[in-house]
Amino acid sequence: MNDHALTLLVLLPAAAACAMALVPKSAGGAAKKLTLATTALVALIAWSLAFDGRAGGAGLSHIVSAPWIPSLGVQFFLGVDGVSLPLVILTASLSFLAALASLGVERHPRGYCALLLLLQTGMLGVFLALDFVVFYVFWELILVPMYLLIAVWGGDGGRRAALKYFIYTLAGSVLMLGAGLLLYGQSDLTRLAPADLAECGVMGPDAAKPHASGMVLAEWLASDDPLAERYVDAEAAGAPLRTFNLSAMARLARSTDVFTSKSWGGHNLAWWAFVLLAVGLAIKLPAVPLHTWLPDAHTEAPTPVSMLLAGVMLKLGGYGLVRIAWPVCPEAARDLAFVVAVVGVVGLFWGALAAMAQTDFKRLVAYSSVSHMGYVLIGLAAGTLGADAWALGATGAVFQMVAHGVTSAGLFFAVGVIYERVHHRDLNQLGGLMNRMPTASGLALVLALASLGLPCLCGFVGELLVLLPAWTFNPYLAAAAASVTVLIAAYTLRAVRLAYYGPEYRGPNGDRLTPVTPRELAVLIPLAVAAVVLGVRPGIVTEVAEPALVAAGQPFAHPHPNLPGMTPVADAADARRTTR
Amino acid sequence: MLPTLVEQLANDTAGLSLPRSAPEVTLVVTIVALLLARVPAALRRIDPVWIALTGALVALGCLLGEARGGLAAIEPVELFTGMLRHDALGVFSRGLLLMFLVMMVVLSKLTGLASRDDGQDFFVLLFGATLGMCVMCRANHLMTVVLGIEMASVPSYVLVGIVKGRRRSGEAALKYSVYGAAAAGVMLYGVSLLAGLLGSVHLPTLGLRLAELQVASLAGDPSQRGVIMALALAGVLVLVGMAFKLSAAPFHFWAPDVFAGAPAEVGAFLSVASKTAALVLLLRLVSLVLPHGVSVDAALPGEGVSRLAAMSDAGPAAPARAFVVGLIATAAAVTCTLGNLAALSQTNAKRLLAYSTIAHAGYLLMPIAAAIALAEHDPAGASGAAAAVMLYAAGYLFLNFTAFAAVAAIRNTRGAETIEDYAGLIRTAPVTAVAFCLAMIGLLGLPPLVGFWGKLAALRALVDAGGPWMVMLLVVAVLNTALSLVYYLRVVKTICLDAPPEDAGVERPERPTRLLLAVGAAPILLLGIAPEWLARLAGEACQGLFG
Amino acid sequence: MTPERLLPTLLLLAWLAPLASFVVSAIAGSLLSRRHGGQEGGAVDGAAARTIGHVATGAIGVSLVASVLALGAWIAAHPATDGHAPAATAYAGEWFGVLDVGPLHVGAAYYIDALTVVMAVVVTLVATCVHVYSFGYLAEETAAEGLEAVADDEAPTYYGNKLRRAGRLHRFYQHLSLFCFAMLGVVLAGNAVMTFAFWELVGASSYLLIGFYYERPKAAAAATKAMLFNRVGDVGMLVGLMALWGLAGTFDYERLFAMAPTWMASHYGLATLVGAGLFCGCIGKSAQVPLQGWLPDAMAGPTPVSALVHSATMVAAGVFLVGRIYPLLTVEVLVGIASVGAVTLLVGATLASVSHDLKRVLAYSTVSQLGYMMLSLGLGGWTAGLFHLVTHAGFKALLFLGAGSVIHAVGTNDLRAMGGLRRAMPATAGLMLVGALALMGAGVPVLGLGLSGFFSKDAIFEYAVAFARTNPSYAWLFWAPLIGAVLTAAYITRLGLLTFVGQARSEKAEHAHESPESMLVPMAVVAAMAIGAGWAVPGSRLSVPSLLAMSAPEATHHARTGSAWSGVTLPGVESAHEVDVRAAAGWAAIGATLVGVTSALLMHRGGRKCETPAGAPMRQFDEHWLPSVSRGCDAVARRLGAFVSGPLDRGAIDGGLAGAAGLLKSTGGGLRRIQTGSLRQYVFFLALGVVLVSAASLGVALRWING
Structure with a gap:
């Protein structure tokens, strides 16, 4: 069964943003209050995740999994784990505070509020998405609202800064898209063990729960999940079943050689994908020398937007690195x-x-x-x-x-x-x-x-x-x-x-x-x-x-043969183990 | 003998072909009705738009009738003794064309291009061109290929110059027709070469002949080398004709001038309908002529669809396919980059859209290259790539229609077509502005708008195909997307951020126009959020295209 | 309760009481200042502010009581022995965990040995005195209510009139509580991360306290400078911590001390780096050369702060830390520490003898005395160095409180504007005299009678003598403290003479009054400490040094020789306690002091400025060279920053990208230029295209055919 807390988290702000169209033009105050109420509700839901005892920890929880565009292999797949939970709560809380800080906005409050809410949807979506395309969609969803917020409600240089922001981030995100597609092109779900499939949420939300009742592969294959049908087809034809599922990609990177078997130009595919991902995400992070959009954008943005820009937006890049680049391309990361x-x-x-x-x-x-x-x-x-x-x-x-x-x-x-x-x-x-x-x-x-x-x-x-x-x-x-x-x-x-x-x-x-x-x-x-x-x-x-x-860093558990740097003292290493 | 033949012909025509060509027949009837309506004075008072609208809707209805049982259920059959081909792709693409026709009829009426007096001419040309495009979409024979292209092109030349008394318009029409005639000549030469070399004009048969030729073994025979050269030349010349219709580099020169000279409505028609038809035709050519695992013995020429069977690893025409892949991939990469680069510095909205059209032709060609590359080993994948083309084209239809319609609407209110003149539109004409911005951002390919999914499907097809050509295309596509941001965003910026001119009065287009814009723009967003429906349709349309 | 349960409990109480006071005063202060009169400005009702002060004082009183009880418990558990017994076991453990990531475990841990207990008592005792003293000293902060209660003439306003602001005694006590909490955290810390954390927190609270008069540009700058200088040292400390982690994989002191001999044997170089790194932090915090510059400037803070933070406790934290991590330090590091200490004590003493600012003299004196402590620790005199830390806390706090009393009365820091104050403020003068004598180390060597400083300085000289005997090539480490002792005696005599003797040299000095009792009583308490801290409890062997000796690290008990510099040998306790060494040390110390006092008196009597000849160049060094180095660093960083954010960010990166964009655009423009609009040309292009494409594909086909 899907747990719709996360869907709510993502869609509530978007719905509220749409509702802004119904708010009469003169009622700017109502728009701001609606925004405040929505963000408060979202923040409450986010905080409730922390306290219901299921979220956090190694496994995914609150999984939402529904076929979105099966024709393109895209699954609407949301979930939260220990990495995303703090960031989700941070985002929801900061959005609320930003909404609070926005109560003083006088120019076009309706449009402002709608964009702010869309922004929130995008940010939360990125942290919750577990399917690469969904991740990307939310990632890009942020761009336009942010652009307009900086350009329209920002300072005098807002337009230039916003344009710069847009160009840099879009350049980064298309690189990321390229990397995601490269990885997708080599992924193959049929090579994963059933237990892995269950854990990655491929078999639906129930199988992914930590103490699932051991839903077996056969049971899933017999279900009417379109993905199961494609799995059967692929297995029968001996053809690969591609996936955008981020967890499954990480699992594939760990247990198979799909991403590393082919070599181009002296490096394997994962290496190239890592480079693209790292550069793309580094722009958002931002890393030198791809950072020059940041001072301009931050300086020109209105205060609440600056809060979100610095408080959440920069984390998207880091989160992408932790969630995708490092676990999916561990060897390249080490290289x-x-x-x-x-x-x-x-x-x-x-x-x-x-x-x-x-x-x-x-x-x-x-x-x-x-x-x-x-x-x-x-x-x-x-x-x-x-x-x-x-x-x-x-x-x-x-x-x-x-x-x-x-x-x-x-x-x-x-x-x-x-x-x-x-x-x-x-x-x-x-x-x-x-x-x-x-x-x-x-x-x-x-x-x-x-x-x-x-x-x-x-x-x-x-x-x-x-x-x-x-x-x-x-x-x-x-x-x-x-x-x-x-x-x-x-x-x-x-x-x-x-x-x-x-x-x-x-x-x-x-x-x-x-x-x-x-x-x-x-x-x-x-x-x-x-x-x-x-x-x-x-x-x-x-x-x-x-x-x-x-859990995500298991590939790093085995030290690299040619370890750079220094090796700790042997007996000290023993002592370290007993420290706790 | 003869009566049997006649009987067979009659059966084929009346029992099989005509019922499956009801939309085309409707179009013909509408054209005739439009022409005749002018003759009796009593009918002259009827606004031709009603006739046209009725005709277009009926045609669309007939088509929906064809698709009644779902696209997947349509069995491919050859019509008119193999001249046309009736299959899911034909239904889907004609569905797009006819739907677009309806939208065009409404648009041209609302923007005043098809006035009460001139409307009849305009609609006749529009319907005639559409008819040609429908033929292109179903071509199964070199003759219908040429015929379709000409039927689509000739009315277009006139449409470009439909606004009388404008010098640029007339000039554009002249350029278009001369350029088109030259391109058609080149293509015709290629067609005749092909027919002569392979001894057939029926497309599936051509494919079989090509397979029988065993191109690879020919290469070993010095006396036959000339054949290969001639084949290559023929292929290239045919593709030149297609490139002209698609405005692909280096045969795109006509496009900016024609789009700039023609009324925006005609621009929409040329950029969407003409291109969709050309794409489908190209898909047909590559899927039928370039054989993919065709068993030579098993297929009987001229009888239905070629039967498919597994063949040896490297198909008989593998070299030919590799050659075409390279050709199309290069053309795609060059077209895309060139279009985007040239668009960067445009100031006129229509010219900008013209270059954007060129760039998108590049994107659209990419999955076709992927499809050909995939056809050999992964027919399903190749069909998927073809589906990506159709998904892209379907999304593109709404995007470009909205963009051109908005240009037309603004032309009517502000009387200007340069981008600077769009300043502050969001204040004075919000619906138009929002529709325009949605179209721009959709063309850029940002999710969750419909343009993204086509692009994603296309890129996915490239990745599925793999190999250096495809990676090159992937890189080109990705970088071009970033590049195109600059000019699309400039339009958005001008509309949303710049201050409106001081003398801007009431500029909102009439309510029906706004409604039409909203209708055009809504799918951009709705299909962007829920694209599965369209993606599945496109998938079904192309299922089995490559076997 | 057994000591292993009782001690942590008592010390936890002592530690958390100031924290509670901090939290209460922070919240109450904010609430009260907002409620007051409905306008912002931080005005708090005078009585309320005093109440907050009382709460803070009560809290530190609780800490004092708990610490004293802890001391009692310790003594009860460890009866005094002859001194050279094996080190008493420390009580190590953890109150609660804080951070648990992978192999890293950090908690609020404690490591309680004699040093901990003694330090806790010293800190809380001095802190209590300062808390009480501040009621008197900062009385004007509560003098009236409202936003214009206090006039500050050191904060220049635009129109040149006095800045008027609200009183903020509550803030003072709030920050003081924070400081006590942090300082006790350093003292109790059971792991290196906790030490570092509270080390930094001490720095931050010192920042707040120095910047208490944040309206004054001098104070604001001094606060920033103090924090920055500390941070420079802390970089080294951070490096040391990282190396320690790489080496040992734990930060727990008990574990580290147990493991230290192992990795000293295997990774000597890295172990040296660890020690050197950690000592860098101590250089910053204890104002050793070359980072001594912040301490004199820190005198911009209120004088009670100087007494507590910048003489008795915080600056001593560096010395304390060296004592705490002593088992981790290699001989090379220790000799380095001694050298730094020796240089520092000379520099500090020289500068103290030429400064005209009462508090700066004392500040330089602190620098110098800290140098003594470092020297002692570096020479292997663990007990001696830390003993001096305790005695110094007493007499230097006394001197500062006395100085505060004087400044409070005279309204200036300038020695040249004082004079003859012994008549107006006899109590202060007497107490200051006690402090001065203790600082000089006055006493009678034969009888073994003297003020606290006498004993501790003697102990340090013992190690200096012993070291110089074992390592004749390092004899300067004996001469330096000897010269330093002369200078010490000289400058403190000079200070006394300029302040209390002679005629008043300014109007204010003439009208000075004795300070109120709330100031004198705490001074008397620390005076008692300054006098008696070196004495043994009558009828027992119990004394501060014997207490400390219980926890002296194993390594101090016998001589050690370094690995890299095999020529250096640190004397152990035995060699320092040989009779002839003790005698030589005693005579050298008292002799130097006498020379210093005499020469100062003679010079004063002779009407000359009693300044050292080395003073002028040293002043140049301290006031021009070193600041210009730090200013230079700042300028370089700012210049670099301007370069990075200007030419690089906007120029190279943005410009480069803009150039690339321009290139693309002009390419686009070029493409546009081909688009001439001429039909003839288009057809030509078409033909050309067909020819080219055909030729290309024919070429490809040909190549394919041929191979």
């Missing part, structure tokens, strides 16, 4: 891990250095995002070393995504709070805000410290988890990555000092520095609280994500 790690470290430095030079507060935060996402790449690269490294690196990467989602969204909102009042973001003209609006400034300070990587706040855990395996991977890169913390501290503290400290505000529009409103507090406080809670109890994310990541 190219060094390149990925170097890109990550360069990104770390690049973003941090660029942030040092910014005078626009928002641009500074945007560049800091470039920097922070470098850790994701480093963690994933280092994770290819072995089972332990993967557990640390991948979990660190996922944690870093969640943590950055919280802090960057919070910081963007904090900048928005200032901008809404004084209509500029020039750090050199700010100052003294700590006294003018102490609550907002205090919360912003907490978020800034969290983004700086202060222990007991959420930024630290991801860094630590990523850096530990990174050392074994390559000490020099790890040391370089560690040294970036100085730059991160430098630009963050500089921003805090210029914006919040100092004797008084001397910039323009000083008289408009009104106290923070309850609505703004309602956005800031949950984010600050989340930053603290995640820092103090990181287990709430890691315990959920780790089993799923370990």
